[in-house]
Amino acid sequence: MMRPVSKALLASIWFMLLTFPVMGIKLNTVKQTVEWQFDRIILLGVAIFFLSLLWNWCFSRKGRGLPLIALPTGMGARLGRLCSLPLRDGRSRAVSLTVLLLVMLIMPLASSFYQTNIMILAMLYVMLALGLNIAVGIAGQLVLGYVAFYAVGAYAYALLNQFFGLGFWACLPVGGLLAVLFGLALGFPVLRLRGDYLAIVTLGFGEIVRLTLLNWTSLTGGSGGIKNIPGPSFFGKQLSIEGNTIFIYYLVLLAVILTIVVITRLKNSRVGLALQALREDEIACEAMGIDLARVKLSAFALSSCWAGFAGVIFAAKSTFINPASFTFMESAMILSMVVLGGMGSIVGVVIAALILILAPEYLRAFSDYRMLIFGAIMVVMMIFRPQGLVTGERRKYRISALKGEQA
Amino acid sequence: MDVQYFIELFFSGLTRGSIYALIALGYTLVYGIIELINFAHGEIYMLGAFTALLVAGVLGIMGFPAGGILVVAALAAIIWSAAYGFTLEKVAYKPLRGAPRLSPLISAIGMSIFLQNYVLLAQTSEYLPFPRLLPDMEFLDYIDNIMGPSDFLILVCSMLAMVALTIFIRYTKMGKAMRATAQNRKMALLLGINADRIISLTFIVGSSLAALGGVLIASHMGQVNFSIGFLAGLKAFTAAVLGGIGSIPGAVVGGLVLGIAESFTTGYLSGNYEDALAFALLIFILIFRPDGILGKAKVQKV
Numbered sequence: 001m002m003r004p005v006s007k008a009l010l011a012s013i014w015f016m017l018l019t020f021p022v023m024g025i026k027l028n029t030v031k032q033t034v035e036w037q038f039d040r041i042i043l044l045g046v047a048i049f050f051l052s053l054l055w056n057w058c059f060s061r062k063g064r065g066l067p068l069i070a071l072p073t074g075m076g077a078r079l080g081r082l083c084s085l086p087l088r089d090g091r092s093r094a095v096s097l098t099v100l101l102l103v104m105l106i107m108p109l110a111s112s113f114y115q116t117n118i119m120i121l122a123m124l125y126v127m128l129a130l131g132l133n134i135a136v137g138i139a140g141q142l143v144l145g146y147v148a149f150y151a152v153g154a155y156a157y158a159l160l161n162q163f164f165g166l167g168f169w170a171c172l173p174v175g176g177l178l179a180v181l182f183g184l185a186l187g188f189p190v191l192r193l194r195g196d197y198l199a200i201v202t203l204g205f206g207e208i209v210r211l212t213l214l215n216w217t218s219l220t221g222g223s224g225g226i227k228n229i230p231g232p233s234f235f236g237k238q239l240s241i242e243g244n245t246i247f248i249y250y251l252v253l254l255a256v257i258l259t260i261v262v263i264t265r266l267k268n269s270r271v272g273l274a275l276q277a278l279r280e281d282e283i284a285c286e287a288m289g290i291d292l293a294r295v296k297l298s299a300f301a302l303s304s305c306w307a308g309f310a311g312v313i314f315a316a317k318s319t320f321i322n323p324a325s326f327t328f329m330e331s332a333m334i335l336s337m338v339v340l341g342g343m344g345s346i347v348g349v350v351i352a353a354l355i356l357i358l359a360p361e362y363l364r365a366f367s368d369y370r371m372l373i374f375g376a377i378m379v380v381m382m383i384f385r386p387q388g389l390v391t392g393e394r395r396k397y398r399i400s401a402l403k404g405e406q407a
Numbered sequence: 408m409d410v411q412y413f414i415e416l417f418f419s420g421l422t423r424g425s426i427y428a429l430i431a432l433g434y435t436l437v438y439g440i441i442e443l444i445n446f447a448h449g450e451i452y453m454l455g456a457f458t459a460l461l462v463a464g465v466l467g468i469m470g471f472p473a474g475g476i477l478v479v480a481a482l483a484a485i486i487w488s489a490a491y492g493f494t495l496e497k498v499a500y501k502p503l504r505g506a507p508r509l510s511p512l513i514s515a516i517g518m519s520i521f522l523q524n525y526v527l528l529a530q531t532s533e534y535l536p537f538p539r540l541l542p543d544m545e546f547l548d549y550i551d552n553i554m555g556p557s558d559f560l561i562l563v564c565s566m567l568a569m570v571a572l573t574i575f576i577r578y579t580k581m582g583k584a585m586r587a588t589a590q591n592r593k594m595a596l597l598l599g600i601n602a603d604r605i606i607s608l609t610f611i612v613g614s615s616l617a618a619l620g621g622v623l624i625a626s627h628m629g630q631v632n633f634s635i636g637f638l639a640g641l642k643a644f645t646a647a648v649l650g651g652i653g654s655i656p657g658a659v660v661g662g663l664v665l666g667i668a669e670s671f672t673t674g675y676l677s678g679n680y681e682d683a684l685a686f687a688l689l690i691f692i693l694i695f696r697p698d699g700i701l702g703k704a705k706v707q708k709v
Contacts, residue, residue: 005569018490021483023529027464029536034465040529059502142509143517189694195508196444200644201693204686207641211686215679328637339513369561372524378517382510384504 008052016045058384090234108249113242116249120317124253124310129353130259130346131306136335137343138267139299140279142199144331145186145206149304151180151213151326152313158226159219168232171314173240179308180301182209187300191293206331212227214323224324229315248317255313259306259396263346266302275299276344336374339381342388352389416674417428417667422558422627424666425565429620430643431650431658432572433492433613439589439653440609442508443500446515448617449640450522451492453633455618456625457526459484460537467538477540477626484618491522493607501603519637526633534630541626557627569659572612576655585609589653625699638682645689651699660700 023044026035093219108116128150135143153175160166160174186205190198206321213220220226232251233242266272277285286292315321335357356374360367381388430452438444463480471479499518503511539587541556575581587595589607624639625631642665650661665685673681692699 014494018494019529020485021461022454022526025461025465026530027461027535029464032468034468117696140509142512189690191699193693196512197693197697198649199512200444200641200648201690203641204645204689208683208686208690211680215683303642330518332516335513336517368528371520371523372528375517375519375521375524379499379514379521382506382514382517384501386506386510 004053004056007056008049011052012045012049015048016041019044038144062384104253105250108246114243116245117317118254118358118361120245120249121353123256124250124314124317125334125337126256126350126353127252127306127310128334129257129341129349130256130263131303131310132334133338133341133344133349134263134266134275134306134348135299135303136338137345137349138272138279139275139296139303140343141296141299142195142202143300143303144199144203144328144335145209146202146303147326147328147330147333148186148206148209149182149307150311150314150330151209152179152182152304153308153321154315154321154325155213155220155226155311156308157312157315158229161229162226168230168312169315172309174310176305177310179304179311183300183304184297186304187297191296203328203331206326206328210323210326213231213326221322223322223324225320225324227320229319229321231316231319245317248313252313255309260346260350267344267346270297271298271302279344333371333374336378339378340388342390345388345390348388348390411668412674416670418534418554418558420667420670421663422561422666423670424646424663425561426620426624426639427643427646427661427666429565429568429616429623430639431568431647431662432655433617434644434647435650435652435655435658436585436609436613438647440585440592440606441500441504441511443511443589444644445500445610445613446512446640447495447499447518447522449636449638449643450519450638451488451495451614452617452621452639452643453526453631453636454636455484455488455614455621456537456631457530457621457633458487459619459622459625460535460631463538463540473538473540476538479704480540481619481622484622485615486516488614488618488621489611492610492617495522496607496610496688501606519640521634523636526602530633532633534632537625537629537631539626539629557623561623561627564619564623568616572616572655581605581608641684641689642682645685645692648689648697649692649699654699657699664700 020041024037024041026037027033028035043049046337056144059116128146132143132146135141156175156178157168157171157300160171166174183215186202190201193201208331214223216222234243234247267276274285274290277288277290278292278295278299282292285295299403314325318325337356338349356370361368366373418642430448433448433451434445437443437448459480462483463476466476495518499514500511503514541560576585584595584600584605585608587598587600588602592602596604620639624635643662644659646665647658648661649665650657650659665688668688669681669684672684
């Protein structure tokens with residue numbers, strides 16, 4: 001018992017020393033005074049002490065191969081089984097999905113304008129996270145510039161509308177298609193790259209797109225962005241702002257459902273299986289006769305297409321876009337949703353996206369710390385639960401059944 | 408063509424490039440040993456600059472002489488950055504040894520975001536002015552249109568640091584152990600080298616170099632912000648890849664080439680796409696010559 005405590009004490013002292021300048025000193029350069037904030041350091045030391053105990057405890061459990069959180073017996077276990085029932089049992093899944101759908105359908109009518117707006121944002125991120133999940137989770141290609149495709153979609157609508165007067169419905173497929181083209185444009189040159197190099201190149205690509213949008217002032221309006229983007233027309237009629245929001249809500253809901261259906265079907269399709277083979281081992285995958293170039297390109301194309309759609313909807317929803325909405329931090333946020341939810345898992349990613357968007361909205365105290373927590377989540381998840389909240393299920397073929405037939 | 412302007416641009420590129428080289432060395436050292444892109448390395452550089460700013464600020468208010476402050480601030484930055492680098496490795500990378508390759512990379516990205524926001528929350532989102540600490544150097548007067556005191560300091564310090572690093576890697580026992588671990592970790596372990604300690608050492612050395620870069624650039628630019636590490640880190644990574652990642656002279660060459668290329672683009676074309684140039688360059692190298700200028704090609708095995 002002594003060892004972990006002394007270790008935690010040591011860690012606490014170490015971190016107090018480590019964070020002393022940044023946490024403890026506050027300069028006022030105008031008045032030429034220094035504020036010493038020893039209270040923050042002490043508080044941090046105490047927090048680190050307990051965190052360190054927790055950290056060691058988690059490692060000892062991980063080392064012994066136990067799950068981090070053991071479900072308690074009796075009531076707790078039954079509750080846990082009840083919660084995971086929709087994941088296992090077909091009928092209760094149908095029931096819970098229907099209930100969920102009904103709640104989602106009624107929501108904009110029953111709640112305020114503000115709530116509806118937040119929900120639209122959350123669902124847009126669900127779409128983005130699911131789209132990124134195709135590349136990162138299913139195909140194992142770490143894409144760090146995903147937000148570039150989102151930007152392409154948004155700017156496609158804004159610019160086509162500004163210069164050619166095209167409406168939302170014409171631009172929705174165009175935005176998706178353009179994003180796919182950008183995805184392929186990125187995909188072609190990086191076919192030979194893998195892993196970390198690929199990640200960096202996609203990051204560079206994302207930044208280039210953002211910088212171009214920022215600096216091509218004559219076309220994009222630079223950092224001023226594009227204003228007065230109209231919402232989608234409803235059978236040829238422009239709606240009021242309120243009506244528009246509710247209409248977009250249903251539109252996004254439909255888009256999310258469509259995304260989920262398509263990706264579920266995709267996962268077990270021929271292409272989807274090839275993508276998963278690519279994730280597991282590139283060389284083995286090639287040896288099995290899978291055309292690497294084609295599979296990689298399809299991963300990029302499939303993934304970027306959702307971002308394009310989401311971008312068009314985003315532009316229509318916010319009526320104003322500028323490059324500041326498409327920074328690397330957005331990409332990182334979407335990536336942390338995929339990581340938290342579980343790479344390759346659809347349910348997990350949806351839940352994670354909803355948590356990560358809605359929690360900072362409703363817990364205001366939490367919202368300052370949101371990026372700090374996103375960063376920490378990525379580290380902690382990788383160390384303790386790399387498979388995410390919900391493990392991505394893969395269809396299994398039981399060989400023993402086949403053997404039984406032969407015998 | 409105006410020769411004077413050309414020389415000016417060349418030297419400003421050299422100054423910039425030597426900073427990139429200092430940071431790139433950290434990337435290259437770490438990549439050479441554990442094959443990880445230490446994404447949070449740019450943040451270590453930023454923490455170095457910030458620590459120097461804070462220490463210099465406190466000492467300045469207490470009324471110490473400027474030259475002394477600069478030395479103490481630089482030392483503090485190096486010590487604290489090294490400690491941050493050491494802790495970073497212990498917390499975020501060490502538990503992931505042997506995990507699939509993407510795991511430590513995602514962890515590194517997480518750490519980078521975490522550290523940026525840690526400084527943002529603990530300090531401020533505004534640009535803080537870095538005190539003017541450099542003494543006027545009179546012997547520079549007759550070339551002061553091409554080189555100010557801070558440029559001179561950057562060139563001299565980074566050159567000294569690189570020479571020191573080369574001596575350390577080439578001739579000391581620890582340097583030898585580092586090279587051995589980079590070549591073949593298992594074999595090094597069999598020969599009684601404590602690989603964990605060598606990895607920690609690598610992070611400490613890399614972080615100190617980045618901190619030195621941070622202090623120098625902060626005193627050159629005159630301001631510090633929580634977000635400076637991201638772009639500097641990416642550019643330094645570009646430099647490391649340009650020279651051939653894993654190669655120490657490569658990082659220096661890459662840094663200088665990138666700095667000079669940037670400086671000329673800004674001077675002769677336009678400053679708007681200065682950052683885009685680095686990224687475009689990175690993409691081109693990775694596609695056409697992923698092993699860089701001085702790197703050796705590696706065969707990927709199952």
